[in-house]
Amino acid sequence: MKHRKKKAEQHESDIEVNKEARQEDAREIPVESDVEDIQQDPVEALEREKNELSDRLLRTMAEFDNYRKRVTREKEGLVKYGTERIALEILPIVDNFERALEQSNQATDADPVMDGLKMILKQLLAALEKFDIRAFNSIGEQFNPEIHEAMAQQEHPDHEDNTVIEQFQKGYLLGERLLRPARVIVSRAPSGDDEPDSTD
Numbered sequence: 001m002k003h004r005k006k007k008a009e010q011h012e013s014d015i016e017v018n019k020e021a022r023q024e025d026a027r028e029i030p031v032e033s034d035v036e037d038i039q040q041d042p043v044e045a046l047e048r049e050k051n052e053l054s055d056r057l058l059r060t061m062a063e064f065d066n067y068r069k070r071v072t073r074e075k076e077g078l079v080k081y082g083t084e085r086i087a088l089e090i091l092p093i094v095d096n097f098e099r100a101l102e103q104s105n106q107a108t109d110a111d112p113v114m115d116g117l118k119m120i121l122k123q124l125l126a127a128l129e130k131f132d133i134r135a136f137n138s139i140g141e142q143f144n145p146e147i148h149e150a151m152a153q154q155e156h157p158d159h160e161d162n163t164v165i166e167q168f169q170k171g172y173l174l175g176e177r178l179l180r181p182a183r184v185i186v187s188r189a190p191s192g193d194d195e196p197d198s199t200d
Contacts, residue, residue: 004057005070007175031106031129041082061073068157085131089127089129089130090124092123093120093123093124093127093132096116096119096120096123097105097120100113100116100120128172131174132174132175133172133173133179134172134173135170135173136169136170136171136172136173136182137174138164138167138171138182138184139164139165139166139167140163140164140165141163141164142160142163142164143162143163143184143186144164144166146178147162147171147178147181147182148171148181148182148183148184148186149181149182149183149184150185150186151168151182151183151184151185152185152186153185153186153187153188154185154186154187155187155188155189155190155191156187156188156189157190159187160187160189161187161188161189162187163185163186163187164182164184164187164195165184165185165186165187166182166184166185167183167185168183168184168185169182169183170182
């Protein structure tokens with residue numbers, strides 16, 4: 001009797017375990033809607049990534065535009081400041097020129113006027129040197145197309161070919177960069193047509 005009862009209880013226990021196993025298997029099997037959600041996840045991930053990249057690109061473009069505007073403002077400020085500095089150096093020289101012209105109208109001797117003009121020129125050159133602008137020598141130098149502009153060529157027995165023998169307009173450098181070429185006349189060796197005939 002006891003053995004039969006124990007066997008019945010064991011059978012009921014096995015039935016309960018099998019029932020729970022079937023329920024667990026049922027939970028593990030995905031329904032159709034879950035399969036669709038899994039299939040849509042990569043698409044949604046790509047969409048999110050695209051939106052993030054688009055937002056990042058827009059932010060980068062906005063930052064670059066702000067940077068460009070800031071650089072433009074700073075550049076304009078530097079140009080304006082540089083122009084102001086030059087003007088403050090040049091204006092006193094203009095004042096001196098005006099005074100020299102007024103005095104020249106009343107002067108009976110030209111020497112003081114010439115001395116005054118020389119002083120003004122010296123003052124002007126000193127102002128240019130403050131901005132690293134200086135003239136360079138050309139007379140007697142070999143013609144260099146990078147810094148010289150040949151206006152003419154003349155025969156000259158005392159100079160080698162392509163020697164600068166005269167200067168119409170001085171050349172100037174800004175630092176190490178050419179600001180304005182010198183306009184010059186360049187020598188040319190005599191052609192020899194005027195040489196005496198050595199034949200008897």
